[in-house]
Amino acid sequence: MPVDALLFDKDGTLFDFAATWNVWTETLIRDLSQGQEETAQALAKVLGYDLDAGSFYPDSIAIACANTEIAAAIAPLIDHMDQAAIEQHLALSAATAPLAEAVPLAAFLDDLLARGKVLGVMTNDAEFSARSQLQRTGVLGHFAFVAGYDSGHGAKPDPDPLLAFCKAVGVDPARTAMVGDSCHDLEAGRAAGMRRIGVLTGLAQRGDLAPLADVVLPDIGHIPAWLDG
Secondary structure (H helix, E strand, C coil), X not given: CXXXXXXXXXXXXXXXXXXXXXXXXXXXXXXXXXXXXXXXXXXXXXXXXXXXXXXXCCCCCXXXXXXXXXXXXXXXXXXXXXXXXXXXXXXXXXXXXXXXXXXXXXXXHHHHHHCCCEXXXXXXXXXXXXXXXXXXXXXXXXXXXXXXXXXXXXXCCXXXXXXXXXXXXXXXXXXXXXEECCHHHHHHHHHHCCEEEEECCCCCCHHHHHHHCCEEECCHHHHHHHHHC
16 A cells, blocks of 8 residues: 655654754753752663763663653652643753754655655654754754644543544545654554554664564665665
């Protein structure tokens, strides 16, 4: 069955996860800890981040969890902000993070649109952050649908936000591919009855994604060849 629409995860899929978020996360930890090394180390442990290496562990909660879950996890370690303020800080700060495109996005997305594909983004980040980042890279207008965990449709691995995309653009889930770098992405795609494309620009390994995916590709740039194949 042909694929008429593609729904992309954002971090680790459209943007290389480590190249985008490693440096930003260390800055976030230092900001939230206010110079207290013990607090910084505790935050890093909860976030699954190695301060010495400046990188995430593969099982980090930051990979697939929504900001609400991340804020709840780190709130007990921060005495100068409540959980709601932390969640807001995460969204506003992430909106300005330096972005490393997994491939040159404008050209890649132009090609998919030229093929007649309908495109969307569903991220467990905040919608504000997603729209800001897509606008900054000049590709927001390529997408017919952009949603975050806070857009009213739910969060992955729940299939509801994926089905909301299909309803919004009028495409059958069976003719839609969910593209993502995490098991959450692919589990949501499977529950929604979609094709699933795993990519290796996040922290998950091929062996993690393969059991849940129709195909695992090095990055989204290989999707056109897969569509042709």
